[in-house]
Amino acid sequence: MAKKKVKRVDLIFKGCDCNKVLTDALKMPKEEIIQMLLDSELKGRGGAGFPTGLKWKMAAAEKGNRKYIICNADEGEPGTFKDREILDQIPLKVLGGMALAAYVTGAREGFIYLRHEYRFLIPKLEKTLETFHQWMEDFELDFTVKLFIGGGAYICGEETALIESMEGKRGEPRNKPPYPTHDGYLGKPTVVNNVETLVYSMMVMHIGSGEFKTMGVKGSSGSKLFSISGDTPKAGIHELELGMSLDDFVKEFGDGNTKSVQVGGASGFCVPRNRFKEVHVGYEDGLKGYSIPTGGSMMLFNSSRSMYNVLHNYLVFFEEESCGQCTPCRVGCQQLLKGVEAVKYGEKSHKYLDDLLHLAATMKLTAKCGLGQSVANSFSSIVENFREEMIY
Amino acid sequence: MSEKMINLVIDGKKIAIAEGTLLLEAAKSENVKIPTLCYHEDLCVAGNCRICVVEVEGWRTLPVACATPVMEGMVVYTNSPLVRRARRDVLAMLISEHSTQCTTCYRSTNCELQDLAAEYNIDNEIYINLLKDKVFTIDRSSWSIEKDESKCIRCQRCVRTCAELQKVNALDVIHRGAQMRVTTFFDTEMSDVVCTNCGQCINHCPTGALTERRYIDGIWDAIGDPTKHVIVQTAPAVRVALGEMLGYEPGARVTGQMVTALKRMGFDSVLDTDFSADLTIVEEAYELLQRLKRKLVNNEDIALPLMTSCSPAWIKFIEHMYPDYLDHLSSCKSPQQMFGAIAKTYYAKKRKLDPKDIVNVSIMPCSAKKFEANRMEMKDSGYPDIDLVCTTRELGHMIRQSGINFKELPDSEYDNFMGESSGAAVIFGVTGGVMEAALRTAYEVITGREVPFEGLNITSVRGMEGIRDAKIKLENVLPEWSFLEGVELAVAVAHGLTNAAQIMDDVVIGESPYHFIEIMGCPSGCIGGGGQPIPTNDEIRKKRAEAIYTEDEKKKIRKSHENPEVIKLYKEFLGAPLGELSHKLLHTKYTRRERV
Amino acid sequence: MQKRESAIKAAVQKHGKERKNLLPILQEVKQIKNYLSRSDVAEIGVEMGLALAHVYGVASFYHFIDLEERGQNIIWVCKTISCSMKGSNDIVMTLKERLKIKLGETTSDGKFSLLETNCIGWCHKGPAMLINDEPYTDLTPEKVIQIIDDYYTNN
Numbered sequence A: 001m002a003k004k005k006v007k008r009v010d011l012i013f014k015g016c017d018c019n020k021v022l023t024d025a026l027k028m029p030k031e032e033i034i035q036m037l038l039d040s041e042l043k044g045r046g047g048a049g050f051p052t053g054l055k056w057k058m059a060a061a062e063k064g065n066r067k068y069i070i071c072n073a074d075e076g077e078p079g080t081f082k083d084r085e086i087l088d089q090i091p092l093k094v095l096g097g098m099a100l101a102a103y104v105t106g107a108r109e110g111f112i113y114l115r116h117e118y119r120f121l122i123p124k125l126e127k128t129l130e131t132f133h134q135w136m137e138d139f140e141l142d143f144t145v146k147l148f149i150g151g152g153a154y155i156c157g158e159e160t161a162l163i164e165s166m167e168g169k170r171g172e173p174r175n176k177p178p179y180p181t182h183d184g185y186l187g188k189p190t191v192v193n194n195v196e197t198l199v200y201s202m203m204v205m206h207i208g209s210g211e212f213k214t215m216g217v218k219g220s221s222g223s224k225l226f227s228i229s230g231d232t233p234k235a236g237i238h239e240l241e242l243g244m245s246l247d248d249f250v251k252e253f254g255d256g257n258t259k260s261v262q263v264g265g266a267s268g269f270c271v272p273r274n275r276f277k278e279v280h281v282g283y284e285d286g287l288k289g290y291s292i293p294t295g296g297s298m299m300l301f302n303s304s305r306s307m308y309n310v311l312h313n314y315l316v317f318f319e320e321e322s323c324g325q326c327t328p329c330r331v332g333c334q335q336l337l338k339g340v341e342a343v344k345y346g347e348k349s350h351k352y353l354d355d356l357l358h359l360a361a362t363m364k365l366t367a368k369c370g371l372g373q374s375v376a377n378s379f380s381s382i383v384e385n386f387r388e389e390m391i392y
Numbered sequence B: 001m002s003e004k005m006i007n008l009v010i011d012g013k014k015i016a017i018a019e020g021t022l023l024l025e026a027a028k029s030e031n032v033k034i035p036t037l038c039y040h041e042d043l044c045v046a047g048n049c050r051i052c053v054v055e056v057e058g059w060r061t062l063p064v065a066c067a068t069p070v071m072e073g074m075v076v077y078t079n080s081p082l083v084r085r086a087r088r089d090v091l092a093m094l095i096s097e098h099s100t101q102c103t104t105c106y107r108s109t110n111c112e113l114q115d116l117a118a119e120y121n122i123d124n125e126i127y128i129n130l131l132k133d134k135v136f137t138i139d140r141s142s143w144s145i146e147k148d149e150s151k152c153i154r155c156q157r158c159v160r161t162c163a164e165l166q167k168v169n170a171l172d173v174i175h176r177g178a179q180m181r182v183t184t185f186f187d188t189e190m191s192d193v194v195c196t197n198c199g200q201c202i203n204h205c206p207t208g209a210l211t212e213r214r215y216i217d218g219i220w221d222a223i224g225d226p227t228k229h230v231i232v233q234t235a236p237a238v239r240v241a242l243g244e245m246l247g248y249e250p251g252a253r254v255t256g257q258m259v260t261a262l263k264r265m266g267f268d269s270v271l272d273t274d275f276s277a278d279l280t281i282v283e284e285a286y287e288l289l290q291r292l293k294r295k296l297v298n299n300e301d302i303a304l305p306l307m308t309s310c311s312p313a314w315i316k317f318i319e320h321m322y323p324d325y326l327d328h329l330s331s332c333k334s335p336q337q338m339f340g341a342i343a344k345t346y347y348a349k350k351r352k353l354d355p356k357d358i359v360n361v362s363i364m365p366c367s368a369k370k371f372e373a374n375r376m377e378m379k380d381s382g383y384p385d386i387d388l389v390c391t392t393r394e395l396g397h398m399i400r401q402s403g404i405n406f407k408e409l410p411d412s413e414y415d416n417f418m419g420e421s422s423g424a425a426v427i428f429g430v431t432g433g434v435m436e437a438a439l440r441t442a443y444e445v446i447t448g449r450e451v452p453f454e455g456l457n458i459t460s461v462r463g464m465e466g467i468r469d470a471k472i473k474l475e476n477v478l479p480e481w482s483f484l485e486g487v488e489l490a491v492a493v494a495h496g497l498t499n500a501a502q503i504m505d506d507v508v509i510g511e512s513p514y515h516f517i518e519i520m521g522c523p524s525g526c527i528g529g530g531g532q533p534i535p536t537n538d539e540i541r542k543k544r545a546e547a548i549y550t551e552d553e554k555k556k557i558r559k560s561h562e563n564p565e566v567i568k569l570y571k572e573f574l575g576a577p578l579g580e581l582s583h584k585l586l587h588t589k590y591t592r593r594e595r596v
Numbered sequence C: 001m002q003k004r005e006s007a008i009k010a011a012v013q014k015h016g017k018e019r020k021n022l023l024p025i026l027q028e029v030k031q032i033k034n035y036l037s038r039s040d041v042a043e044i045g046v047e048m049g050l051a052l053a054h055v056y057g058v059a060s061f062y063h064f065i066d067l068e069e070r071g072q073n074i075i076w077v078c079k080t081i082s083c084s085m086k087g088s089n090d091i092v093m094t095l096k097e098r099l100k101i102k103l104g105e106t107t108s109d110g111k112f113s114l115l116e117t118n119c120i121g122w123c124h125k126g127p128a129m130l131i132n133d134e135p136y137t138d139l140t141p142e143k144v145i146q147i148i149d150d151y152y153t154n155n
């Protein structure tokens, strides 16, 4: 992977004439918009990194005229707050992205699934929706967007759980396949995109896919918003090109004493200082541990922090936020939490950590959805790299 | 539509199988059994226990066989080291939140979790026992069902059963994460919710979390009490299923051996619910005719269709869900209760017994019968019609406890009187049976001729479809029933409460085209009852049904009104069907209930 | 009671009886008293024609659909790591002292309930909390006391 120093970008929040971008885009054939997105190699910014152009293409290929566009604003990953900022600052860009998706797929209804904790944004969003619906009338695009407010459940960020909850059920992830693009909200083809992804789809229309691809690295093109918190003098939201090394990142954002960085929130990986140089932030080779895809949560910890406390905090989070339907996640989260406590308090031998690592590996292989599968990410990376802190 | 075939490799073997097939079924077709827990063929797929994981080449995770369809080019391993290790871990996790007191569990040796734990040699001590920090209650508030949360593995089979098969929704999942569990509305006791006591949840529970309330000890105590005259009656569906508890294949008819066993166990009199099933048919057929007359001749505002009332789960269902339509129910008590009422009056008199010394025990394929026996109104003789009810499963346990070598037992006949029965009564045990029995009698009463079906087998009401209907034209009727000349009697049969609800919804909007409807609370009727041996599935239900029809055909008497004991009962005691004494002893009324 | 029942009817009427409207209806009714009682949940089920156990199952799934009685205002302090590193514990302690209640409790005047919650999306400005829908960030013990005092003087 090509190395780059941390490069700041000012694209997302920069003023741009949304109306004009839409006017131009909606004149283009649908296939051309899809092609532009495919060319841009834009990948989903919600965490999973699915190519956005491909998702829209799949939904567009579905028959029938009832389709839905859902903006996933359930931002709940510990350490992410960029979607809130986007919705607060540039909601029209988000809606513009939804309109593009609607135009491309033929959907006529859309929803913003807003997490309960962001209710304070409702008045502003409702006002924006008025403007937006006026635009839709002007463009003669039959597309309306409603707000749907979440009930307070991290798992509802998972797209099928989100859909279940919109259908009046418990937010429990579904078996896949079928995928939402085929069988989503109320059984109809549905595009679920992250807030930030939708904005970038507008940006690709605005600057062109070629320009977009000049940023980032191969396989991880473009820029991304990072939510930076923890032991850093520069906490906040920063738009950076993808592909940077953690070393460069820490040089820019660390407090000089950074011991580890948690990339991707509680469900992401903990990278210790001695591996900063080899780890990059992007989508490629995510599984090998050398590059880490992320929804943008970056938490920095300096040497005054106990990694046991960090892990404990994550495990409590998972134990509460697991939907509880599948065995590996419901029981596994409890076992990991009780297990690290038992080791810490000397009720179990430190060798029990190996049993727990094994258990985490099973969770990763067998859990039904991304939540249960990714508990092992933080668990294993923290326990393996800071084993002594778990014991003493 | 020609099916598209999918090519894949399972455990090294290339196969082609129809698109849409699940890996679980594909493996089964290759004689590979993948372990399952949350999967049940009666129910929709949940995919939440994760025990059925398999390995697929090139996949990042292990998919579940029960919810993953075959895909072109897939290379699947059902028993790789990775798969075995994952399954062991999943089992170990389930066991860590499960009360593993197998030695004292009613479902021991008939538990899917126990079987798998043994198969995979699970070490109980790998992970921390999660039960220690939680408080669990055993809900014994219901007469019928016992719920022990500490044994629940959260497969949600009961939840899906209650929703999909029965449309009752007494149980659901609450909270999430570590707190997630299965319970009733705000943890209300089972006795106070919409639960119909059908026991289908018990039959679909892989462990001992849901079981019937057991009355085995009370029965032994009664038998051992010399001052008591203990009568046992056995329901039609028990004789074709009990064998499964005692080493026989599904579908075995063990009537004679069962009777012998009951006698050896010490019951003073071994009698047959089939006797009172015949009695029920006579009463109910006349009730139908009376209603038709009042409607067609007198133009009275009489509720039609008439609906059967033998299934206590159905009764409680309609009381909760359609309380405004209780007048559609036949006022006839169920055969179990009629039997009890007659036993404590006519039988007592004939045997010169004080009814207070009689203990009526019934063996039922049903858990709801336990509730029915304890309904306030079921003591018209001054004594409870029925004292103790146990299921087919409990009887299986009792026979084992008694040390009897069941398979070697000779056959015996039921004691008389109240031991004689017709084939019409036997088929009560299967969906459509009550209808067929009633038609055999009603048609003959109206026309003076036998029903016009080959061998008296009214095949149009037989079968396993959820709702079936039939029409019979009444011609050349006897003068007494001239108002029925030319009338096409329209009847329907439904089993499983979801189908019952569908029938009721038509009644509610006034579009039910029927005169008479048979409803059984459980899928396939009593042979699939909540008190029957576990497992119960489609294949097993079919075998039990076949056994029932064979039993019918072997009977000398095939029509209820020809049962000589029933004829004698009317002559010596009751007078006529729907007579005053019948009304007092054999008929009942119903209660409006809330929908909690 | 009368008023609440008619509010439930109105909410169901407004959103429609289809199951997909369950969450908005639960939220709207919850808004009235900051929690849903057993009889509220039952009433919603009856009005919508849904099984009561099911409505309970759905309601109990969501963190902000409270099924326990709460005060007029609910304080949710973020307990996730970024806020915790910035001292959310001190904030909770200050609130406990100021309000004279423990976590999960309601003040005797019914004004405040004190609860914790997972990440509320203000990690860069921790410690953070919500009072009802309103976020408060960069908290210090002094600031928190001021906020509470303002609530008492203004409302």
Ligand SMILES: Cc1cc2nc3c(=O)[nH]c(=O)nc-3n(C[C@H](O)[C@H](O)[C@H](O)COP(=O)(O)O)c2cc1C
Pocket (backbone or CB within 6 Å): A043, A044, A045, A046, A047, A048, A049, A050, A052, A072, A073, A074, A075, A076, A077, A154, A155, A156, A157, A158, A159, A160, A192, A193, A194, A195, A197, A198, A369, A370, A371
């Ligand atoms: C446990 C879990 C939580 C998730 N939370 C979010 C979220 O808060 N916001 C989001 O956009 N995607 C979230 N996702 C990812 C979504 O399932 C989905 O992939 C995403 O919304 C797709 O949009 P994108 O392609 O634009 O990224 C979550 C996934 C999992 C497994």
Ligand code: SF4
Pocket (backbone or CB within 6 Å): A155, A172, A173, A321, A322, A323, A324, A325, A326, A327, A329, A330, A367, A368, A369, A370, A371, A372, A373
């Ligand atoms: S992995 Fe966890 S959150 Fe996902 S379905 Fe299983 S229990 Fe629910």
Ligand code: FES
Pocket (backbone or CB within 6 Å): B035, B036, B037, B038, B039, B046, B047, B048, B049, B050, B051, B052, B053, B064, B065, B066, B067
């Ligand atoms: S049997 Fe497949 S997940 Fe439970």
